Amino acid sequence: MQIKPILAALRRHKAGTVLIALQIALTLAIVCNALFIIQQRLAHMSEPTGIDEANLLVISNQWAGHRSPQEVDAQIQADLAALRQLPSVRDASPSDGYPLTGGGWDNYVMLTPEQIEKTTDASVYMGDEHMLDTLGVKLIAGRNFNASEVMQMTSRQVVIPPVVIVTKALADHLFPDGSALGKPIYSMSSTPSTIIGIIERLQRQDVKTWSKPYAYESLLWPMREDTDGLYYIVRAKPGQLAAAMRAVPQALYAQNRMRIIDPKDGGNYAQIRERIYDSDRGMAILMGIISAVLLAITAAGIVGLTSFWVGQRRKQIGVRRALGARRGDILNYFLTENFLISVGGVMVGTVLAVGINLWMMARFEMARLSLAYVIDGVIILLLLGQLATLAPALRASRVSPVEATRST
């Protein structure tokens, strides 16, 4: 295949050539970044929580009216006893939050009592001795809390427990040499808390950008929080989540009606995930739609312009055919022409794609575009160009040599 005559012909169609190349370049730039955004969001959404999501149910319980802390604590204990007796329930625990709450309590953690600047930031889960079994997290070192260690925290009173359980991520951050068990830590207090257990994994209550450096750094306090409200985390027996979701609110209202169960908070983990990741999912969907439509429009544009060129050059094609060019030669001519334009386009597009990504990194805390996306994008667009050219090129190859003798 001779490239020189193609280039010579392209020089006579500068505008069309530039337009197709430009369109390919811009499409590549946008599609690469869109695919990358989709991948980032999907990766964020698939981060594991480390808990038995399939069987868990979270109830957001707010107390109505006015009660003393003693009354609240007695009610919490009665509620928990009732929940644990339900046939569909395996275990239940009080808590101040749950993985993927979206916000919640986090504390700075220090290694010495005098330290002013934090060593790290940990999501704080308060629960009783049933918390580990309820969440279904795996204890990999040390022991669980026992019932006598569980304390009460009333409103605006910070109680620092003498014992804590931490996640492996937090243990490794605080004590990189792996010696966390038995060590004291300080959570914004001069009172030490000794690490008595390490759990494999427990995601934070928030999954926001600011907490990324502290991902999976959570700690558990043996505590019941007797304030305006709390969460009940309930683990259903396998396959009985639906039954538990019906039975749990009933059991709680049967205990005491003066409470508010917030339907927009908690729920099962399908609901919780849907709520917390709605903007990520939306972003992935939007980028998916835009990429698909964009590729379709670019392909259609190439078909349109190439068809026009074929129409314009019927006579020349006829002459070439009359002079002995075979159909394959004509087909090849148009495919090669498109390939040359596309290569020009993707070269410019690669620069644009990286440029857009760099700008978004500076502006929106985006990660660096991996080269794989650019390569994928280049392959997609080169193939798209060839496919879009195929139909007009086939039509060109069917131009009869007789066309050479016609006047138009």
Place this chain on the structure above:
Amino acid sequence: MFAYYFELGLRSLRRNPALTALMVMAIGFGVAASMITYSVFRAVSGNPIPEKSAQLFTPQIDSWGPQQNLKGEPADALNYIDAMALMRAHRARRQTLLYGVGMSVLPSGNDSLPVAANGYAVYGDFFPMFEVPFLYGGGWNMADDDRRAAVVVLSEEFNQKLFDGANSVGREITLDGHDYRIAGVTRHWDPQPRFFSLFNTSGFKDATDFYLPFTRALDVQANPGSNSCRGHMDFSGWDGWLRSSCVWATPWVELDSAVEVARYGKFLEDYATDQQRAGRFAWAPNVRLRNVMQWLDYQHVVPPESRISLLVSLGFFAICLVNTIGLLLAKFLRRAGEIGIRRALGASRREIYTQYLIEAATVGLAGGVLGLLLTTVGISGVGLLFQPQIARLAHLDFSLVALTLAVAILATVVAAFYPAWRAARVQPAWQLKSN
């Protein structure tokens, strides 16, 4: 002439339906994607209180110091001590502190279950400052603030829920076990984003149910929804917490002139200097005084998703336009023979140029109509793409309809400049000869 060219345009569009459909679709999709994402962006980035946004300021005072503050910036709210000091000094024409509270209400009826209500603890100045409209009654005055009155203002929606919309002024309601006399009922008022309450929240939240006096809220020890603390949290009980490093109160002041703004800024500096002198702050004064739009910008109220999707959509529209330039070029030049004849019969270049621009405008109009349809569908489905609190703000109004059509037509005409110019340059002699 215009009508004739318009008709020629329509006729020409019918001649190659495939090419025309392609252009109309490109314009339609491009403009729809831009308009859907723009409708969301417009909703989240707008000025929530245009008449007064330049007069309302939120003061910030760094009570945490350089080692614990937010990378050099003071905390986003005040602790109790600084908040009270600002209120006592009373250096602004109007001033308020506020924080969000959640309380329970028991609707009338024996078998009813308690419901949750979201409100704000505010000072009486809150209502005139933010121009809160009233349906019945009104807010409360400074004397009520001072005597820590048990009064409450309900929102129209909450009044509807509790009293079926009747004038409830003077009646009593019980919030979290305490009784309050209803002083007023606001008309529907929900500025978006909720600029006055951005501490640890997003600015797009569920509707407000009630407002009660800040001083009263402290008396009943109503917990703020959120607080941020530094140092050792070794307080036990409400009073200890009030004196702690925890910040939770958002202050707002109304300052009507540049002179007042400068004077208030000076007052904040002086206050922080006094605190440093008294040994409470071990650092140089670090204060801020931001107005509404500066505060929204600083708090990054516009979600990055909204900006990114708008930018990507605009990029998408640009590609659709490049596509349209190419297709128009093909379409116009295919008719070189026709142009040649018209030129030979006396049409000037300008006339050809005008004719083809009008033809492009008809494509733009068709694209705009398709875009409008897609935008309508898209906005109704925008709940799939954005958080519900944000998605519900996006709506199709007259200005968006007009903008959609105008952008579609204008963009297509601009895209047609080059193809029409090429068409107008067709040499009549050459065309006639080759035919």
